[in-house]
Amino acid sequence: MSKIEDILTRYRSGSHESLIPILQDVQVEDGYLSEEAVVRIGAFLGMSTTKIYGLATFYDQFRFAPAGRVHLRVCNGTTCFVNGSAPVIAAMKETLGVEPGQTTRDGRFSYELTACMGGCNEGPVVCVGETFHTHVRAEDIPEMITKLKVLADLK
Amino acid sequence: MQFTIEVNSKSIRAEKGETILSALNRNGIMIPTLCRMQEYTPTGACRMCVVEVEGRERLVTACSALVEEWMKIRTHSPRVIKARKTIVELLLSNHPDDCLYCDRNLDCELQKLSDQLQVRERRIRGRKIKPRRDQSSPAIVRELSKCILCGRCIRVCEESVTATSIDFIGRGRATHVGTAMDRDLNFSSCIHCGQCVLVCPTGALHEKHYVTEVQEQLSKSDVTRVIQYSPLVPYALADELGVKYQRDFDRVLNAVLRKIGFEKVFLSGAGTDILIKELADAVEAARKNGEKKPVVISACPAWVKYCEQFFPEFLPMLSTLKTPQQISGAIIKSALAATEEKSSVYTVSVTPCTAMKFEARRDSMTRKGISDIDTVLTVRELARLIVLYGIDITNIDPEPADEPMSQRSSAALLAETAGGLTESVLRSLAIRAGGTESDKSAVKKLRSGNPFREGSVTEGDLTWSVAVVDGLKGFEKLREMLDKGSSYDLIEVMACPGGCVNGGGMIPAGSKEAVRQRSRFIYQADEQDAVRGPENSATVSMLYDDTFIQCPELTDRHLFHTHFSKRDVLL
Ligand code: SF4
Ligand code: SF4
Ligand code: FES
Ligand code: FES
Numbered sequence: 269m270s271k272i273e274d275i276l277t278r279y280r281s282g283s284h285e286s287l288i289p290i291l292q293d294v295q296v297e298d299g300y301l302s303e304e305a306v307v308r309i310g311a312f313l314g315m316s317t318t319k320i321y322g323l324a325t326f327y328d329q330f331r332f333a334p335a336g337r338v339h340l341r342v343c344n345g346t347t348c349f350v351n352g353s354a355p356v357i358a359a360m361k362e363t364l365g366v367e368p369g370q371t372t373r374d375g376r377f378s379y380e381l382t383a384c385m386g387g388c389n390e391g392p393v394v395c396v397g398e399t400f401h402t403h404v405r406a407e408d409i410p411e412m413i414t415k416l417k418v419l420a421d422l423k
Numbered sequence: 424m425q426f427t428i429e430v431n432s433k434s435i436r437a438e439k440g441e442t443i444l445s446a447l448n449r450n451g452i453m454i455p456t457l458c459r460m461q462e463y464t465p466t467g468a469c470r471m472c473v474v475e476v477e478g479r480e481r482l483v484t485a486c487s488a489l490v491e492e493w494m495k496i497r498t499h500s501p502r503v504i505k506a507r508k509t510i511v512e513l514l515l516s517n518h519p520d521d522c523l524y525c526d527r528n529l530d531c532e533l534q535k536l537s538d539q540l541q542v543r544e545r546r547i548r549g550r551k552i553k554p555r556r557d558q559s560s561p562a563i564v565r566e567l568s569k570c571i572l573c574g575r576c577i578r579v580c581e582e583s584v585t586a587t588s589i590d591f592i593g594r595g596r597a598t599h600v601g602t603a604m605d606r607d608l609n610f611s612s613c614i615h616c617g618q619c620v621l622v623c624p625t626g627a628l629h630e631k632h633y634v635t636e637v638q639e640q641l642s643k644s645d646v647t648r649v650i651q652y653s654p655l656v657p658y659a660l661a662d663e664l665g666v667k668y669q670r671d672f673d674r675v676l677n678a679v680l681r682k683i684g685f686e687k688v689f690l691s692g693a694g695t696d697i698l699i700k701e702l703a704d705a706v707e708a709a710r711k712n713g714e715k716k717p718v719v720i721s722a723c724p725a726w727v728k729y730c731e732q733f734f735p736e737f738l739p740m741l742s743t744l745k746t747p748q749q750i751s752g753a754i755i756k757s758a759l760a761a762t763e764e765k766s767s768v769y770t771v772s773v774t775p776c777t778a779m780k781f782e783a784r785r786d787s788m789t790r791k792g793i794s795d796i797d798t799v800l801t802v803r804e805l806a807r808l809i810v811l812y813g814i815d816i817t818n819i820d821p822e823p824a825d826e827p828m829s830q831r832s833s834a835a836l837l838a839e840t841a842g843g844l845t846e847s848v849l850r851s852l853a854i855r856a857g858g859t860e861s862d863k864s865a866v867k868k869l870r871s872g873n874p875f876r877e878g879s880v881t882e883g884d885l886t887w888s889v890a891v892v893d894g895l896k897g898f899e900k901l902r903e904m905l906d907k908g909s910s911y912d913l914i915e916v917m918a919c920p921g922g923c924v925n926g927g928g929m930i931p932a933g934s935k936e937a938v939r940q941r942s943r944f945i946y947q948a949d950e951q952d953a954v955r956g957p958e959n960s961a962t963v964s965m966l967y968d969d970t971f972i973q974c975p976e977l978t979d980r981h982l983f984h985t986h987f988s989k990r991d992v993l994l
Contacts (some may be wrong), residue, residue, distance in 0.1 A: 303604055303993070306603070306604070306993075307993065307994075310994065316581075316587035316588075316603070316994060317604070317613075317993045317994060318587050318588055318589060318590045318602060318603040318612070318984075319587060319590055320603070321590070321592065321601075321602075321603045321604055321605070322590030322591050322592055322601075325592045325593045325594070326591075326593070326594045327594075328594075332604065368598070385754035393533070
């Protein structure tokens with residue numbers, strides 16, 4: 269919690285415009301926005317936590333649970349979309365049973381949708397850590413996840 | 424300044440600075456609206472109210488655009504109708520379509536719009552929203568799949584109730600109305616006031632129903648079935664059932680309730696009379712003991728929860744006296760169960776309030792796990808119960824309520840409007856000082872309708888200063904005044920703007936003026952009543968002189984008091 273206090277010293281209390289930058293800083297620091305963090309930020313800015321949560325969920329970038337032991341990034345860029353990323357994203361939802369930004373209940377997986385990752389010619393692209401998976405198809409997802417379970421359990 | 428604009432090829436007069444909608448309405452042209460609420464700044468979000476303005480490429484939202492002198496408007500051209508119809512079709516495209524089983528069947532704005540615009544086939548098919556029903560709160564149920572995202576509840580909760588418990592969560596298809604961290608309502612800062620229920624156009628928000636539970640209990644032969652109702656209930660019920668209210672309707676209701684199967688019918692207003700008397704005692708005692716802090720009335724359970732979570736520093740000032748519902752409840756269970764087991768007495772309370780459903784579950788409202796009030800019904804629910812039992816209310820002879828709580832004063836009715844309880848206490852203080860009535864001009868000030876009102880009244884050689892918060896929007900002003908050093912003997916806070924007349928369990932009034940109209944009815948009824956305060960209520964005398972003495976549990980009246988504590992919720 270002391271780290272959040274450090275972050276807050278950089279901002280003016282009560283200024284609602286600082287909300288998004290503060291949330292970004294806290295997320296970089298903690299990896300996600302914890303309930304305590306949201307409450308503290310609310311008190312600092314004089315804003316209801318409901319409003320903060322409402323605004324934060326408008327942006328894909330914020331998450332409210334710590335990331336899974338394996339975190340996947342699925343490209344949501346235009347070219348990947350044209351190459352068929354929508355069914356891939358749907359398969360990800362289906363296989364993991366959670367929405368982007370959420371973490372599976374066993375703590376193994378989380379995934380997010382990102383902007384173009386620079387691999388357009390090879391799309392759709394899914395990235396795990398430093399590894400890029402290219403030309404991913406929806407039917408590849410269940411197997412990919414099964415394999416990654418091993419990795420998750422090693423962590 | 425007035426000028427002429429052209430509407431559907433005819434001239435109408437418009438007022439500079441007014442919206443197109445207001446000019447049209449005044450000239451007898453109705454336009455459907457959805458996100459708009461009277462007395463709130465328009466957002467133009469839903470586009471249901473669009474009209475065609477010559478020279479403008481896009482259709483214009485009549486609820487938010489202002490009239491201008493050059494305007495030529497078409498309100499029902501094929502293009503406009505098509506646009507409105509498409510909006511409704513889009514809203515219906517992912518709607519659950521279970522209207523027949525819906526809480527708001529036949530009373531739904533979406534249904535009405537789709538009928539008015541003659542939507543007769545499903546042209547647009549969307550993926551249905553996943554049903555999600557939040558039943559966590561004892562007072563309010565949320566059915567998220569029925570929500571059409573008009574945003575009215577969010578605005579009411581933020582701008583009028585100032586609890587800001589709900590907001591739009593997420594974006595795009597995933598958008599829904601939710602609480603902080605998307606918790607269930609019971610774990611949020613919601614104070615169960617039900618103001619959001621009053622404005623929801625669909626069945627997405629409604630009170631939690633207990634009609635089935637009541638039915639079940641009514642069919643049991645081994646329980647004593649008891650019902651009590653708030654002073655406002657007969658008046659509100661008459662309105663809901665479509666009959667003209669007359670004073671005798673209170674007594675008709677007693678007969679109706681007995682027909683349904685209740686063995687005993689009591690008036691919660693007797694509890695209000697006790698509260699008035701005890702509050703007057705408390706205010707007098709505070710003065711005698713030279714106490715500096717005011718007596719803050721805690722008769723509104725929504726305000727109490729608000730205070731517990733947002734302003735715990737106020738709690739020591741709160742009067743520990745229970746609400747009328749709970750005072751009556753305690754008396755009923757104690758007085759009746761002197762001879763019977765308490766658990767075999769089943770008590771229903773009918774109120775204009777949703778927060779009372781929550782209140783009845785508070786831990787200090789139960790004794791050894793048995794609640795003083797078992798079930799709380801809103802006026803709307805009682806109307807349903809009466810219809811369900813097929814009772815023709817126009818054809819019933821009036822009957823008195825049961826002893827020991829068969830009578831209420833008009834002061835108890837007065838307490839159903841914001842500021843009324845304060846007036847009633849002042850009236851009692853006036854009578855104690857040898858008068859009959861408190862100073863009319865001071866009382867008039869207390870009826871102004873502003874969110875914050877204050878005044879002082881001199882009774883005999885004592886002067887009392889009072890403050891009234893009429894809707895929580897006025898609370899900030901009270902804090903400001905207290906910070907500035909204002910001191911009061913008595914402070915009343917009502918969460919719902921207007922008071923219980925605009926409670927979450929009432930029939931939606933629709934406008935501030937309609938709420939005022941209900942208050943005016945109360946003021947009039949109060950003028951005409953013979954029993955105008957606890958001092959001349961035979962019921963109150965009997966309770967104090969007889970019932971409380973006979974019944975050991977009631978003798979020291981500790982059952983009329985409760986306690987409050989800080990509440991941890993996400994604010
Ligand atoms: S019941 Fe009152 S506090 Fe709760 S969400 Fe509705 S308006 Fe807000
Ligand atoms: S719950 Fe009702 S009032 Fe609130 S946004 Fe949905 S439809 Fe509108
Ligand atoms: S759009 Fe997916 S990598 Fe560029
Ligand atoms: S009613 Fe005018 S935009 Fe919603």
